[in-house]
């Protein structure tokens with residue numbers, strides 16, 4: 001999707017370097033994000049995938065510093081649209097949130113205010129952040145509704161969120177998110193609540209808008225088929241780390257990390273079925289308050305050895321822009337069979 005710019009010409013819109021996010025909660029320290037490195041270029045679409053609790057939402061929300069300040073500790077670097085997010089004042093931060101970076105969620109009713117019509121909310125946002133007059137803002141809102149392909153846009157501007165269908169609400173939320181021409185769109189499972197046909201319509205709409213507006217998008221999904229259809233790159237998270245990232249097609253056709261392989265294993269011989277959620281994997285992820293010293297997947301991995309439990313695997317390049325964190329990469333190339341501990345029946 002970013003084919004018109006060569007990688008060297010593309011600027012990073014999101015650059016996370018060794019990002020850690022730790023929550024202090026009930027006397028415990030929960031290490032939800034543990035050293036994430038992720039770059040998203042201008043006009044690039046990156047999908048974050050991984051099991052529940054792997055830190056996908058925490059990573060996205062960190063990009064806007066949305067976690068409660070009192071109980072959250074961020075370390076590392078977090079650059080979004082050229083801003084050093086961890087250094088911004090609260091005023092700069094609200095400008096970033098209101099204008100430069102937009103976020104959409106699984107549930108549009110959380111983003112859309114029930115007491116105002118959707119049109120009023122877009123108009124209000126445009127007046128506040130862009131200084132437009134009411135009439136100008138209304139005109140722009142109408143254009144946005146057309147852009148997100150809401151039928152009878154004039155009439156729908158005056159509707160309340162609860163009067164719309166799920167797919168329509170999602171489009172309205174996207175219109176609101178795009179109102180102030182953001183550079184970056186963060187989408188947390190934007191289509192999970194919708195049925196499969198509407199899901200794909202929304203994802204294709206996002207892709208079209210991305211092309212038209214040169215947006216950079218990071219989206220979280222449980223649907224690898226959908227990710228394959230929309231993303232340039234994919235990043236696989238496990239216990240707050242990215243264990244593998246690379247060009248979507250390559251990662252899907254030749255996953256290298258045992259965890260990525262396990263996630264993809266169930267999909268009928270690699271076929272990407274849209275609307276299918278991620279396979280659940282035997283065993284459970286580690287406690288984020290007591291992370292192991294070595295690879296966090298080791299306890300569920302049939303190929304784990306003593307070294308895997310002792311050392312944090314560094315990222316290794318396995319192809320252009322394709323990185324994997326697994327100590328046993330070389331040996332595994334020659335191994336056949338399931339990477340799953342339970343499936344392989346191996347002893348711990």
Ligand SMILES: Nc1ncnc2c1ncn2[C@@H]1O[C@H](COP(=O)(O)OP(=O)(O)OP(=O)(O)O)[C@@H](O)[C@H]1O
Nearest residue numbers: 023025030032051052053054055056057058059288
């Ligand atoms: N404010 C918070 N305080 C304490 N722990 C938190 C906080 N926010 C998130 N967590 C914890 O961080 C971990 C990662 O959560 P996150 O929401 O990022 O998971 P996820 O990958 O988005 O999962 P899902 O697919 O279920 O949405 C979880 O264990 C969660 O309970």
Ligand SMILES: [Mg+2]
Nearest residue numbers: 056057058188
């Ligand atoms: Mg989440």
